[in-house]
Amino acid sequence: MAKPFLMIHIRPGKCDYCGCCVGVCPEDAIELQESKIAVIEERCTNCRKCVWACPWEVIEFHREGIKDLPKEISALDNLQFAHSLK
């Protein structure tokens, strides 16, 4: 099912890169490196399991979708990073 836009946002500066979210993601939609993390937009179904799993509450769910990409530069880098690998 097509979805309008990404609703899951990982606040990059706050993440501990622990991988708990990746472990519960049923869609293999999170790319995690040593200190980089990103949601792979095409796979994410906005199920929110990652939001619930995050021990530090750094994953946000935006009901209206993320229309403007996050301002943080690292978030943009991370999104590009996730795409560059596949």
Next chain:
Amino acid sequence: MKTRYDIIVVGAGPAGSTAARYAAAGGASVLMLEKDRDVGYPVRCGEAVSHEGVIQFIQPDSKWIAATVTKFRLVAPNGKSVVPRLDGIGYVLERRIFDYELAKLAAEEGVEVVTKAYVYDLLKNDDGVVVGIRALIKDEKIDIPCKIVVAADGVESRVGKWAGIDTTCHIRDMESCAQMTISGINVEQDVLDFYFGDDVSPGGYLWVFPKGKNTANVGLGLSVEEAKKKSAIKFLREFIEKKFPNAAILTHIAGGVPCAKTCDRIVANNVILVGDAAHQVNPVSGGGIISGMIGGMIGGQVAAEAITKKDLSHLTEYEKRWQKRLGWRHEVFYNIKEAIASFSDDTLNSICDSALKLPEEKRTLGGIFRAALWNKPSMLMEVAKVFVS
């Protein structure tokens, strides 16, 4: 680095290092890749192990032992506690040193180790058969062929998924964890403390493990089903503010523990899963260091045998040996975990009261368990299975 290997191990935690070590000892050429720049760091672990567990793999050494423990203390929701006797002793580790030592044992067997090496995909031939890995090593993309891939890539494992195994942990079984190593506190160095109850960690537990003078690992894990309502970090902050208001926080980390049965499949398409990646965790305690190393050892041995025999179908032997050694036990523990998680605070308090009435010599974990059984008779059959074999 060579251009190809018999076996590539993805992840250099205890399970990965142990798999690599036994695979190399069995005569295979082995490369171990670690995504972080360091083996053993960051530490995402409460760090407690039993002496009996650890000596199967490495002789205890003071340089990676932060504390030697002889007692458990179980604290009920009403604050009363019971201290069961233990048969053996346990250790609180310095994982950053412990993991290094395990990697060194692997290196002594001839394993090559590369850090800052992130595996982002599997290499497959035209028939979809796994024939290697694709990695980003120090920011350079490199494909490395091999015959067998050992996925020791932890709770965040994706390698198994790429091989066609569903390794996703159900949110009911994933424990969302937070831990702080705190100092400047008064903490007994020979006791592992476990706190239970809805105020500290509903359905799970909070631990205070000594980490050397005036220092402890304080952490908790709770099922994602519960964390949905209130997160691990909130529970942890509240506990530390109340109990250790003046503590210095030396580290604070997040983590996830798959407190599930072993994955339905741990072998597929020339890939085997070990450790957290395979959900080889004791579902009651959440402990996964020793069981992951046991999985790693069996996996490494079987992988080496498959190489020697030139028969990769031999890998299915790993699943059988794991199931016989620990897999079946984890299934039983899983059912016990389900029962314990359903205990109300009142039940936990009454278990503690019953345990305190036991004469001291009977105040063992088994004795407390029997007290618990009075409150939950359905556990009886499950427990019987553990002790019968």
